[in-house]
Amino acid sequence: MKQVFTVPKSLKPNVFHYCPGCGHSIIHRLVAQAIDDLGIQERCIGVPPAGCAVLAYNYFDVDMGEAPHGRALAVATGLKRVMPDKVIFTYQGDGDIAAIGTAETIHAANRGEKVSAVFVNNGVYGMTGGQMAPTTLAGMASTTTPSGRKPERDGAPLDLTQMLAVAKGSVYLERVAVNSPKNIMRAAKAIKKAFQVQLDGLGFALVEVLSMCPTNWKMSPVAAAEWIDKTMSQVFPLGVIKDETGYEAREGKAS
Amino acid sequence: MTKRLMRGNHVLGEAAVLAGCRYYFGYPITPQNEVPEYLSGRLLDVGGTFVQAESELASVNMVIGASMAGARVMTSSSSPGVSLKQEGISYLAGLELPAVIGNMMRGGPGLGNIAPSQSDYFQATRGGGHGDYRCIVLAPASCQELCDMTFRAFDLADKYRNPVMILGDGMIGQMMEPVEFPAAVDLATLPVKDWALTGAKGRPSRTILSLLLDPKVLENHNYKLVRKYDAVTRSETDWETHLTEDARLVVVAFGTSARIAKGAIKRVREMGLKVGLLRPKTLWPFPSQPLEELTRVVRHLLVFEMNTGQMVEDVRMAVKGQADVNFYGRPGGVVPTPEDLAHQISHYYYGAHLDEDGGSKDRLVGGLS
The missing domain is CATH 3.40.50.920 (Rossmann fold)
Incomplete structure (x- = not known):
């Protein structure tokens, strides 16, 4: 009999605390699967965020070091500079990476830090109870924009990943989603590639993952998954934003 | 041993290297700019790493990462910059990570000026950041003592797994005095840090964290820190x-x-x-x-x-x-x-x-x- 599905080795056998329909559980699985596939569990160190995924160290069975809110890529820089042979990843939400940690993020990308960042964009501050995030869509209600985000008052949703594209040190940036099996498969490939970029020492890699937050969006899990397709990905379009890895050209030559 | 005539800020840098520091993360601010300037070259000579960060916040968080990896690591700044580092110093204390922070104080509050001052005594000795913690604070009165205290700072940081601040001022940082440097620390002789995040090879995975949601667990952590601070007070008080x-x-x-x-x-x-x-x-x-x-x-x-x-x-x-x-x-x-x-x-x-x-x-x- 052929085994077609199993829990990744790099996940601890703990039950996720995430809400029903939340994307974090899926993204955790994809990150762990990438670590397994590349055989890097024993030399991988993760930096969890402040936010819903703050307890990520309860799930990833790799060394994990907690960063202050927004500083994950600075902490990752310190880890990587001491241990260039180790594989360092950060796991950060939109408030963490695109608001309070904007400077740390842009400069880690600009220095071309050889680390991999997983950026979970659900358009809301989840753990603190649904406040406006830098990525909250215009018109979207949150507990601090109860009548909807007004760009002229609250600023427009920030596309951080696009901003990172102009940094010379970033080599691979892609936006994916985890709202459908097809998108999950694409996300799995992107996350694994972000680790591969680090293993090959090419520079900074980041995967932005559009993720459902049914609780704070006040939607059913099914409606939340559909909302990513119909609304959120219109503002944050899926696809490769920057790819200077040269992998495709190499693959093209090989075939 | 011969004495070398050196400026205080250079002494801090040289002593750190001799004490086994191979990683420095900082951000420019007067009157301590000679520390990063000196180390930007000196650390390369010994195979170390110097990073000029985008801010004091980023630099102290890079220190957190390097310390998690088990390295002897330092940052330095002056008063307004040390205010920005306080978030990271609180985390260093909570995470029980060793690190050395140099503060060449200047006049304040606010932007103040760049003249020598001792205006950060409260900030240094009361913790400075949030939470119930202590930072070990050493106060050199000469370039020779700055050198000796830098060695001591790295040892104390490692021994107690706690941030140590060297509290000088613009005068100590800028003046030149003859200094006799001790022999370089052999990194191989330092105790192994069996808590460092080095990858879970041949051992269970580790975590270093300060989030302790259960009040009883955090209370126990606070009391553990208090016992450590009591031990520091008993053994390390110096005058x-x-x-x-x-x-x-x-x-x-x-x-x-x-x-x-x-x-x-x-x-x-x-x-x-x-x-x-x-x-x-x-x-x-x-x-x-x-x-x-x-x-x-x-x-x-x-x-x-x-x-x-x-x-x-x-x-x-x-x-x-x-x-x-x-x-x-x-x-x-x-x-x-x-x-x-x-x-x-x-x-x-x-x-x-x-x-x-x-x-x-x-x-x-x-x-x-």
């Missing part, structure tokens, strides 16, 4: 006394102020005034006990600081009302001369009639029993 044997008045001062005080005491001694000095070398832990013991024989203390009165609160707490505690200070980057202080000392001395025979009652010889 110097100078001409206190016959003193009727003792000046209490640290760092640059203590140097000025020695000059002032020399002048008033020439006038026949019996004045000594107690100089805390660790500001936290504070030498409360020796100060309290001193009050059994000396009833008049003059606290001298380059601020409006910060350490004087610790002195008052230490002597528990058993001595008359006066204060003289100049804030804002003004550096008083030994003559200024000598004038203050003699004013106090004669005002309290310490020159008269009756003054001997203020020195209670044999009063220790």
Whole structure:
């Protein structure tokens, strides 16, 4: 009999605390699967965020070091500079990476830090109870924009990943989603590639993952998954934003 | 061993390298710019890493990462920059990570100025950041002591897994003095950090975290830290006394102020005034006990600081009302001369009639029993 599905080795056998329909559980699985596939569990160190995924160290069975809110890529820089042979990843939400940690993020990308960042964009501050995030869509209600985000008052949703594209040190940036099996498969490939970029020492890699937050969006899990397709990905379009890895050209030559 | 004439900020950098520091993360700010400038070259010579970060916030968080990896690591700044580092210093304390932070203080508050000051005593000794924690604070008064304390800072940081601050000022950082450097620490001889995040190879995975949601668990962590701080207080409190044997008045001062005080005491001694000095070398832990013991024989203390009165609160707490505690200070980057202080000392001395025979009652010889 052929085994077609199993829990990744790099996940601890703990039950996720995430809400029903939340994307974090899926993204955790994809990150762990990438670590397994590349055989890097024993030399991988993760930096969890402040936010819903703050307890990520309860799930990833790799060394994990907690960063202050927004500083994950600075902490990752310190880890990587001491241990260039180790594989360092950060796991950060939109408030963490695109608001309070904007400077740390842009400069880690600009220095071309050889680390991999997983950026979970659900358009809301989840753990603190649904406040406006830098990525909250215009018109979207949150507990601090109860009548909807007004760009002229609250600023427009920030596309951080696009901003990172102009940094010379970033080599691979892609936006994916985890709202459908097809998108999950694409996300799995992107996350694994972000680790591969680090293993090959090419520079900074980041995967932005559009993720459902049914609780704070006040939607059913099914409606939340559909909302990513119909609304959120219109503002944050899926696809490769920057790819200077040269992998495709190499693959093209090989075939 | 030969002495080298060096500027304080360079001494801090060189001593850090010799003490085994291979990683420095910083951000420019006057009057400590010579530290990153020196290390940007020196660390490359020894295969280390220098990163000029985008901010003090980022640099102290890079320190957190490097410390998690088990490295001897340092950052440095001056007053406004150290304010920005306080978030990271709180995390270093909570995560129990060793790190050395240099602060070459300048005048404040706000942007203040770039002149030497001791305005961050409260910030350094009270924690500075949020939460119930202590930072070990060393206060050098010369370039040689800056060198020696830098070695000590790295050892203390590793021994107690705690941030250690070297609290100098613009004067200590900028002045040049001859310094004899100890031999370089052999990194291979340092104890293995069996808590570092090095990848879970042949062992279970590890976490380093300060999020402890259960109040009972966090309370236990707080008490664990308290036991550590008690151990630091018992074993590491350090101070110097100078001409206190016959003193009727003792000046209490640290760092640059203590140097000025020695000059002032020399002048008033020439006038026949019996004045000594107690100089805390660790500001936290504070030498409360020796100060309290001193009050059994000396009833008049003059606290001298380059601020409006910060350490004087610790002195008052230490002597528990058993001595008359006066204060003289100049804030804002003004550096008083030994003559200024000598004038203050003699004013106090004669005002309290310490020159008269009756003054001997203020020195209670044999009063220790």
